[in-house]
Amino acid sequence: MIAKEDITEVRKRVDGYVGSKVMVKANKGRKRIVIKQGVLQSTYPSIFVVKVQNELQNTYRTVSYSYTDILTNNVELSLCQE
Numbered sequence: 001m002i003a004k005e006d007i008t009e010v011r012k013r014v015d016g017y018v019g020s021k022v023m024v025k026a027n028k029g030r031k032r033i034v035i036k037q038g039v040l041q042s043t044y045p046s047i048f049v050v051k052v053q054n055e056l057q058n059t060y061r062t063v064s065y066s067y068t069d070i071l072t073n074n075v076e077l078s079l080c081q082e
Contacts, residue, residue, distance in 0.1 A: 002071050010067045015043050017079065024050055025076040026065070036063070037080060 017040050026034045038052035047064045054061055069075035 002068060006071055007067050010070050011043065011045075011048075014040070014048050014067070014070075014077065017077075018043060021080040022050065023078050023080050024052075024063070024065070025078075026069075027074045038063070040077075 020040055022038065022040050024034075024036050024038065026036075028034055036050070036052045038050040041049045041051045041062065043049075047066050049062050049064045051060055051062050053059070065075050070077060
């Protein structure tokens with residue numbers, strides 16, 4: 001079971017990276033893994049938002065993930081080297 005303290009700890013760590021370029025590796029199920037680079041735009045009490053650029057077009061898209069996704073290893077968030 002995931003404790004509330006664990007979620008608040010993950011949220012505090014993610015809060016420190018707002019505005020930074022990050023790489024998100026998301027497990028979408030059935031052996032589908034999506035890797036995207038973007039900017040960590042904002043954090044909310046239960047989710048965080050990443051702004052990613054579409055590869056085919058020159059448009060941006062916002063993608064949101066929950067902090068429990070990080071705790072359950074469905075999403076990996078890492079800083080990009082600039």
